[in-house]
Amino acid sequence: MKKIVLATLLALSSAVASAHTLWVVPSHFVLSSEDSWISVDVSAANMTFVPDRGVSPNNLAIVFPDGERHAFAQSYQGRRKSQADHQLTMDGTYRIELAGPARYFTFFQQDGERRRILANKDERAAQLPANATDVLTTRSRGRALSFVSVNAPNDTALALSQQGLELKLLTHPADVVATEPVRWQFVLDGKVAAGVQVELSREGELYRDDAGRELMTTDAQGMLAFTPPVAGRYVLEASLTEDSTDPLADRVRETLTLTFEAALP
Amino acid sequence: MRLLLIPVAWLLGFGLLAPTSQAQELSISLELPVIETAQYYRPYVAVWVEDETQQSVRLIALWRKEPDWLKDIRRFWRKIGRSETELVDARTGATRTPGRYQLSWDGLDDAGKPVPAGQYTLLVEASREQGGRSLQRQSFQWDGSSQQYTQDAMPELGELRITLN
Numbered sequence: 001m002k003k004i005v006l007a008t009l010l011a012l013s014s015a016v017a018s019a020h021t022l023w024v025v026p027s028h029f030v031l032s033s034e035d036s037w038i039s040v041d042v043s044a045a046n047m048t049f050v051p052d053r054g055v056s057p058n059n060l061a062i063v064f065p066d067g068e069r070h071a072f073a074q075s076y077q078g079r080r081k082s083q084a085d086h087q088l089t090m091d092g093t094y095r096i097e098l099a100g101p102a103r104y105f106t107f108f109q110q111d112g113e114r115r116r117i118l119a120n121k122d123e124r125a126a127q128l129p130a131n132a133t134d135v136l137t138t139r140s141r142g143r144a145l146s147f148v149s150v151n152a153p154n155d156t157a158l159a160l161s162q163q164g165l166e167l168k169l170l171t172h173p174a175d176v177v178a179t180e181p182v183r184w185q186f187v188l189d190g191k192v193a194a195g196v197q198v199e200l201s202r203e204g205e206l207y208r209d210d211a212g213r214e215l216m217t218t219d220a221q222g223m224l225a226f227t228p229p230v231a232g233r234y235v236l237e238a239s240l241t242e243d244s245t246d247p248l249a250d251r252v253r254e255t256l257t258l259t260f261e262a263a264l265p
Numbered sequence: 266m267r268l269l270l271i272p273v274a275w276l277l278g279f280g281l282l283a284p285t286s287q288a289q290e291l292s293i294s295l296e297l298p299v300i301e302t303a304q305y306y307r308p309y310v311a312v313w314v315e316d317e318t319q320q321s322v323r324l325i326a327l328w329r330k331e332p333d334w335l336k337d338i339r340r341f342w343r344k345i346g347r348s349e350t351e352l353v354d355a356r357t358g359a360t361r362t363p364g365r366y367q368l369s370w371d372g373l374d375d376a377g378k379p380v381p382a383g384q385y386t387l388l389v390e391a392s393r394e395q396g397g398r399s400l401q402r403q404s405f406q407w408d409g410s411s412q413q414y415t416q417d418a419m420p421e422l423g424e425l426r427i428t429l430n
Contacts, residue, residue, distance in 0.1 A: 032336035032346065152348040175343070264339045264398070 065092025162190035296423025
């Protein structure tokens, strides 16, 4: 029973992930007083910052400016969005991160239908039906990030893990300003990630006819250069599907969302 | 000859023979307008000078209260406030009621050194709780010449007048 529930949950979250964008959005990106609290909303939604489905806050963490990782002090899973609170007790830049471990899915055709099991390439032989065809195993991982700075920003929490798709924030998130250029670089497992598809959206889509989304692709050096047109809150969503160098998968699929604000000039 | 040289060197050393062209001063006249609203709080105001690379060289005035709202003087916060804690403390003054205020700049940077001649920009930023934010910018030449400029009034700031002489 437990196994079925777990599989169903994973299937659901995966379905949500494929149709919706998963984002974290902090109550503040910039703070000027010590020991401030922040509240973080987490939702999976189609429209930027219009919450649709609350997701589990269990995998939500906050990395302090000294690099220490903390669980949130309190959290609540709502129907439309989840919320977590934490007190920011030191100066510098904090990373808010919703990220689970990479998961392996094996897809196959059976009796004319596309099916899926939770198995990597080592595990799949024991679980696949005898008449399965078109077998493909995908390693899938998603991250949702945001950065908050209290007084002077610093770079410790911007450090990369060298695992999966990550963003080197050459322009510090606290220095993103409307009408000024931003330069960020994508890496996959620590190596430059060319050809990453990126969609940039900003808040207020519900109240304008033109959503104003911008589609971009990283260049050969994994670089992404853009200029936020107006001040406000943005979501950058990036995804990459590649042949796998992981022996347990045929291909890897990585997604990353970053919520940030462009300040007034 | 020797007897003459020594007093001249002393005079130079004490700055008594400094060239008079460095006596340029920037005079600033800014206004906090009267705003009719249900809940009026005095604005937080910052006045500073940036160089051509948009780096602050001198914080002239900062009128504010609690640290919580200092970040709402947005550009000031990014350029100066978030990292220059001591400077912020040193320049902090009380918030002001609506009216016209006179300030001046002597061409010294925050460390007390004269800035090189060149183009600079004066910035006046005002942010009001339950109100708006206005930012006035006026570029000028710091080269000893006489100049006069005005910037139109904005919702949170009246007409800005600056004079160099």
